[in-house]
Amino acid sequence: MITAAEQEREHYLNESYxxxxxxxxxxxxxxxxxxxxxxxxxxxxxxxFATMIRIELLTPQGGLVSSETYNKLFTxxxxxxxxxxxxPSIPATxxxxxxxxxxxxxxxxxxRVNLLSWYLLxxxxxxxxxxxxxxxxxxxxxxxxxYSTTYSNTWVIxxxxxxxxxxxxxxxxxxxxxxxxxxxxxxxxxxxxxxxFVWSNYATALIQVxxxxxxxxxxxxxxxxRFFHIGIFDPALGGDPVLFQHLFWFYSHPAVYIMVxxxxxxxxxxxxxxxxxxxxxxxxxxxxxxxxxxxxxxxWGHHLFVSTQSVYAGLVxxxxxxxxxxxSAIKVFNWTATxxxxxxxxxxxxxxxxxxxxxxxxxxxxGLFVASLGIDVHVTDTYFVIAHxxxxxxxxxxxxxxxxxxxxxxxxxxxxxxxxxxxxSALVIxxxxxxxxxxxxxxxxxxxxxxxxxxxxxxxxxxxxxxAGASVLAVxxxxxxxxxxxxxxxxxxxxxxxxxxSGLEWKTPSPPPLHNFDETPIVTQExxxxxxxxxxxxxxx
Amino acid sequence: xxxxxxxxxxxxxxxxxxxxxxxxxxITTAVAYVDLGDFSVVVALAIATCKMLLVALFFMxxxxxxxxxxxxxxxxxxxxxxxxxxxxxxxxxxxLVGVPGR
Amino acid sequence: xxxxxxxxxxALREQFDTEAQQKDASTLGMWIxxxxxxxxxxxxxxxxxxxxRWYPAEFAIASSSLNAVIGAANTVILLCSSFTMVxxxxxxxxxxxxxxxxxxxxxxILGAAxxxxxxxxxxxxxxxxxxxxxxxxxxxxxxQGPAQIYFSLYFAMTGLHALxxxxxxxxxxxxxxxxxxxxxxxxxxxxxxxxxxxxxFVDIIWIFLFPLLYLIDRHLGK
Numbered sequence: 001m002i003t004a005a006e007q008e009r010e011h012y013l014n015e016s017y018x019x020x021x022x023x024x025x026x027x028x029x030x031x032x033x034x035x036x037x038x039x040x041x042x043x044x045x046x047x048x049f050a051t052m053i054r055i056e057l058l059t060p061q062g063g064l065v066s067s068e069t070y071n072k073l074f075t076x077x078x079x080x081x082x083x084x085x086x087x088p089s090i091p092a093t094x095x096x097x098x099x100x101x102x103x104x105x106x107x108x109x110x111x112r113v114n115l116l117s118w119y120l121l122x123x124x125x126x127x128x129x130x131x132x133x134x135x136x137x138x139x140x141x142x143x144x145x146x147y148s149t150t151y152s153n154t155w156v157i158x159x160x161x162x163x164x165x166x167x168x169x170x171x172x173x174x175x176x177x178x179x180x181x182x183x184x185x186x187x188x189x190x191x192x193x194x195x196x197f198v199w200s201n202y203a204t205a206l207i208q209v210x211x212x213x214x215x216x217x218x219x220x221x222x223x224x225x226r227f228f229h230i231g232i233f234d235p236a237l238g239g240d241p242v243l244f245q246h247l248f249w250f251y252s253h254p255a256v257y258i259m260v261x262x263x264x265x266x267x268x269x270x271x272x273x274x275x276x277x278x279x280x281x282x283x284x285x286x287x288x289x290x291x292x293x294x295x296x297x298x299x300w301g302h303h304l305f306v307s308t309q310s311v312y313a314g315l316v317x318x319x320x321x322x323x324x325x326x327x328s329a330i331k332v333f334n335w336t337a338t339x340x341x342x343x344x345x346x347x348x349x350x351x352x353x354x355x356x357x358x359x360x361x362x363x364x365x366x367g368l369f370v371a372s373l374g375i376d377v378h379v380t381d382t383y384f385v386i387a388h389x390x391x392x393x394x395x396x397x398x399x400x401x402x403x404x405x406x407x408x409x410x411x412x413x414x415x416x417x418x419x420x421x422x423x424x425s426a427l428v429i430x431x432x433x434x435x436x437x438x439x440x441x442x443x444x445x446x447x448x449x450x451x452x453x454x455x456x457x458x459x460x461x462x463x464x465x466x467x468a469g470a471s472v473l474a475v476x477x478x479x480x481x482x483x484x485x486x487x488x489x490x491x492x493x494x495x496x497x498x499x500x501x502s503g504l505e506w507k508t509p510s511p512p513p514l515h516n517f518d519e520t521p522i523v524t525q526e527x528x529x530x531x532x533x534x535x536x537x538x539x540x541x
Numbered sequence: 542x543x544x545x546x547x548x549x550x551x552x553x554x555x556x557x558x559x560x561x562x563x564x565x566x567x568i569t570t571a572v573a574y575v576d577l578g579d580f581s582v583v584v585a586l587a588i589a590t591c592k593m594l595l596v597a598l599f600f601m602x603x604x605x606x607x608x609x610x611x612x613x614x615x616x617x618x619x620x621x622x623x624x625x626x627x628x629x630x631x632x633x634x635x636x637l638v639g640v641p642g643r
Numbered sequence: 644x645x646x647x648x649x650x651x652x653x654a655l656r657e658q659f660d661t662e663a664q665q666k667d668a669s670t671l672g673m674w675i676x677x678x679x680x681x682x683x684x685x686x687x688x689x690x691x692x693x694x695x696r697w698y699p700a701e702f703a704i705a706s707s708s709l710n711a712v713i714g715a716a717n718t719v720i721l722l723c724s725s726f727t728m729v730x731x732x733x734x735x736x737x738x739x740x741x742x743x744x745x746x747x748x749x750x751x752i753l754g755a756a757x758x759x760x761x762x763x764x765x766x767x768x769x770x771x772x773x774x775x776x777x778x779x780x781x782x783x784x785x786x787q788g789p790a791q792i793y794f795s796l797y798f799a800m801t802g803l804h805a806l807x808x809x810x811x812x813x814x815x816x817x818x819x820x821x822x823x824x825x826x827x828x829x830x831x832x833x834x835x836x837x838x839x840x841x842x843x844f845v846d847i848i849w850i851f852l853f854p855l856l857y858l859i860d861r862h863l864g865k
Contacts, residue, residue: 107658109668175675182609183668184658210620213679217686221799230775230795232690237788243693246628247686297623301631311638313631520660549736559726563719566853570715573858581862585854592850600729600843610674617678621685625692632693 011414011511026111027514032097033412034118035088040481042084042125049077051474053453054436054467060460062453070453071138072154078141079159080132083166084125086393087255090262091208092117092173094404095201097412099177101505101512102195104186104521109179113172120169127162131155140451142252145233145244149225157223164219167212170258174208177201186504188523195503195527196285200265203289207254207261207296215251218244242307249300257296260360260392261289263400264331267356270403271335273501274350275342278528281334288327295324305376314373321371328364332357347499348422352403355430359395363388366441381451384444390437402429402480410494414511415487421479429476435469500535502528548605558599565592654831666833673837677844680807684848687800691855694796698789699860705781705793706859708773710764714857717760718849724753725846732839735822735832743835744822750842751815754808761805765798774798797856804852807845814838 012029022030053073056064065073096114100107108114131137137159139148148156181202185194222244224230231237233244272279279285301309301317335357344350366388370376379385409417439462444450448459455463497506504521505512569588577584598604603611635643651657659665695702731746772780773794781790818835821827827835 105658109658110672111658171679175672175679178675179668179672182671183664209675209679210617210682213683214624214686217683220803221686221690224795224799228775228795230799231788231792232694232795237791238694238698238786239788239792240693242631243628243690246631247689250624250628297620298627301627304631308635308642309631310634310636311640311643312634316630515657549733552730552733555726555729555733559722562722562725566715566718566722569854570711570858573711573854573861576862581860585858586851589851589854593847596725596843596847596850600725601840606670609671613671613674613678617681620678621681621688624682624685625689628689629692629696632696 009509010513011509012514013414013511015514024115026107026115028096028100028107028111028114029412029512031111031114031118032093032095035092035096035121038118038122038125039085039089039093042080043477045129046077046080046085047474047477049073049080050470053077054470056453057455057463058467060455060457065453067453068138069136071140071451072136074451075137075140076132079128079137079163081393082141082255082259083163084121084128086259086397087166087170088121088173089259089401090266090397090404091177091201091204091258092121092169094197094266094401094408095177095204095262096173098408098505099180099198099201100184101508101516102198102503103181103184103189104504104517104523105180105184106515106517106520108176109184110176113176117169117172117176120165120172124162124164124166124169127165128159129162131158131162134158142248143222144248145222145225145241146235149222149233150229157226160219160223164216167216167219170208171212174205174212177205178209181205186521186523190523192283192286193523193525193527194286196268196279196282196289197262197265199286199289200261200268203293204258204261204265206290206293207258211251211254211258211297214247215255218247218251221247242304242309245304245307245309246300249303250297253300253303254293254296256389256392257292259397261292263356263397264289264328266400266404266407267335267353268331269501269503270349270353270400270407271338271357272528273407273499274345274347274353275339276345276500276530277338277342278526278530279334280337280340281330282527285331285334288330291327292324295320295327299324302371302376305373306380318371318373322368325364325368325371328360332361332364346423347406348417348419348426349403349407349499351423351426351430352399352406355426355433356396356399356403359391359399359433363391363396366391379444381449382444383440383448383450386450387437387440387444390440395433395437399429399433402426405480405484407499408505409484409487410498411505411508411510411512413488413491414494415491416494416498417480417487417491418483421483425476425479425483428472428479432469432472432474432476436466436473437469439463439465439469497533497535500530500533502530502533506533548602550599550602554599558595562592562595565595653826654833662830666836669833669837670840673840677840680844680848684800684803687796687803688851688855691796691800694789694792695859698786698792701781701784701786701789702793703860703863704784705773705790705797706857707861707863708771708781709797709857710767711857711861713760713764714853717757717764718853720753720757720760721846721849724750724757725843727753728839728842732832732835735827735835736829738829740822740825740827743827744819747815747819747822747835751812751819754812754815754842758805758808758812761801765801768794768797800852800856804845804848807848811838811842811845814841 012027022034025031056062056070134155137154137156139152139156143156181198221232225233231239233239233241235241268279268285299317299321301313302321305314370379370385370388406417406422443459443462448455494510496509508516565588569585572584573581597614603614654662655665727746727749731743731750734742734746768774772778775791775795779787779791781787784790818838821834
């Protein structure tokens with residue numbers, strides 16, 4: 001029961017008002033919400049590009065847009081979704097909000113650097129948006145040379161600058177998280193008492209810090225090549241375009257782990273709470289996060305299988321790519337084992353968890369297909385690869401993100417979302433997702449190339465199915481937008497611990513006070529210890 | 542006080558390290574004019590590495606710092622190593638198998 | 644707890660519990676930032692390694708068009724600045740304000756001198772038509788393309804390094820101003836410490852740039 005007194009309580013949202021209190025905040029919770037608004041905006045921009053792509057692909061001859069425009073559409077879809085939505089999403093929203101709380105800290109180690117990170121994302125985004133509005137960029141999000149450096153007549157440099165700046169946003173967030181986890185844990189919060197969400201974000205932060213600078217210098221080189229024709233990637237002067245690919249993928253492969261590791265961290269939390277059981281094999285899951293971060297840096301050459309990369313290098317990278325699947329598999333096994341003999345609740349976050357486990361597994365297994373040199377020659381640059389990474393990024397990461405948003409929404413806002421509508425949208429999203437992307441595996445295997453807007457008529461049925469799925473998916477994504485906003489005003493007031501979860505963040509009121517804890521907590525319990533924890537709201541199911 | 546502040550090295554220590562750095566600079570320049578064939582670059586990098594270690598250990602206080610800081614430094618160098626050597630693994634093995642274009 | 648009570652100080656900001664914790668966190672933060680810089684420059688070192696292996700002759704000819712004595716002298720200048728920087732840090736640790744300020748000023752002067760020499764060298768390259776572009780030409784080099792790649796890397800690496808030096812000079816200026824305002828003491832000298840780390844790091848980059856750019860196969864005497 002929420003008393004009137006509790007409704008008047010001061011918390012981080014009402015302790016100050018006005019636009020300056022948001023734009024100049026040092027509070028990690030407010031910064032998380034600033035990020036939430038920003039990445040949501042970029043998600044819908046990226047989604048708009050996807051919509052146009054899917055509509056274009058309804059008919060074999062296209063006709064809605066020209067080839068040049070189509071090239072811009074898939075490029076800008078990729079850039080927006082990857083650099084301005086997926087990479088910041090979970091760490092900068094849920095991570096920013098909850099990492100300090102989970103370790104018992106008042107804030108991150110460097111609050112003003114945290115705010116700077118947000119501004120850098122916004123400024124980078126503005127550069128990219130300017131480029132898109134001024135005419136777009138058509139190089140593909142991978143901006144391979146020599147097309148991007150010599151032949152493309154589009155806004156490559158403006159976009160590259162935007163990504164460069166956004167990269168520093170990512171680096172600073174990573175730096176902040178690493179120092180915070182090392183130095184700001186409350187007394188008694190040992191490494192192996194940390195929630196697995198913290199482990200995942202920590203591992204992600206390592207990747208951000210070690211990989212992103214290489215992308216930054218690669219962008220600088222593309223800039224110099226395009227502007228000054230220095231020759232570094234230009235075969236006419238003795239340069240090697242494949243050097244670009246090495247430099248680009250050295251970051252961009254670990255980047256996919258930046259996108260999926262935090263999602264895995266969310267799933268670890270959700271699967272535990274909604275089975276009301278400690279995560280099976282906690283240490284295995286924690287170490288697997290670290291293993292993914294490390295091994296993820298050793299496999300980038302699998303993106304170069306069909307380039308002039310040497311056969312030996314191909315063999316080594318293929319072998320290592322199989323290896324990197326192991327820690328991910330370990331996690332899936334452990335989550336599944338957590339469910340066994342658990343007290344399963346079917347609340348919305350758990351629905352997303354089930355979706356994640358199934359879809360991520362499919363995405364991951366198809367990763368093994370493309371890790372095989374022989375198979376990759378057949379399916380590379382086809383819709384098979386597109387389906388593979390969308391299963392992980394959309395079926396995996398976005399589902400986990402939504403699951404986490406629903407789970408932590410009461411804590412962040414002090415309001416419950418409407419459970420029935422939420423479950424319905426989870427179902428709509430799941431169905432829409434599978435209808436969109438499963439046909440794409442078949443399309444790719446049958447030979448439909450990626451980045452083409454015209455195709456042989458035998459592929460049309462599958463494309464129509466995919467577009468139909470995309471429409472359903474779009475509806476599914478709009479629904480949470482609507483009811484989350486609705487809940488801010490009309491949602492039931494949330495208690496401190498509606499789910500009966502363990503974890504320090506649930507020991508604070510909803511929403512939390514400005515400094516999170518009135519007194520620095522002293523931790524004596526292991527993670528995911530549900531003894532004596534009572535959920536204050538009996539949830540449906 | 543944290544570990545860093547407790548050890549204040551003497552000015553003499555710093556000066557000696559400085560002299561060593563200057564000497565190594567002179568040596569590396571002079572040795573460059575000696576014909577060591579392929580070994581020249583190894584020597585040059587070895588001397589540069591010694592200079593780096595002197596600067597890091599003494600001027601950057603790594604000598605007195607925690608295990609974590611040293612791990613960070615080693616980790617960074619290791620990652621640089623991964624970038625360079627795994628990429629060279631491609632460039633150095635091209636053409637070995639006889640497959641055209643690879 | 645410093646929730647809303649006593650105003651936070653420079654040495655103990657509200658998110659930290661003790662001054663030692665804050666200092667530790669700041670130092671760790673700077674070290675991690677330096678690692679990102681290692682990876683940032685690392686991409687250029689990779690490109691250098693790849694192309695030097697491919698084009699040893701052109702790289703040797705190009706390298707010998709640089710003045711090794713000036714390069715070595717500039718290296719010495721930078722090493723001197725590292726020495727004065729660590730002496731500045733030491734002065735701060737001992738609470739010696741005047742010594743701190745003087746050593747910072749010396750470091751700044753030496754850093755500026757380095758940049759001045761660099762500007763002179765670059766101008767020389769410009770005069771000799773060794774700047775990549777339509778007017779590029781390296782005498783004695785059979786293939787101009789790879790020779791241009793060398794100089795592209797030369798300007799990219801020394802340019803990026805010089806940019807970091809400029810930032811360092813600005814940071815030193817900031818430190819001098821703050822030191823003169825008595826902001827630092829033996830108890831709180833973290834900015835001096837971490838900017839010192841940054842300065843030494845930029846020096847380390849040059850320690851590698853010098854032999855790699857200036858001393859390629861000098862024994863061939865081209």
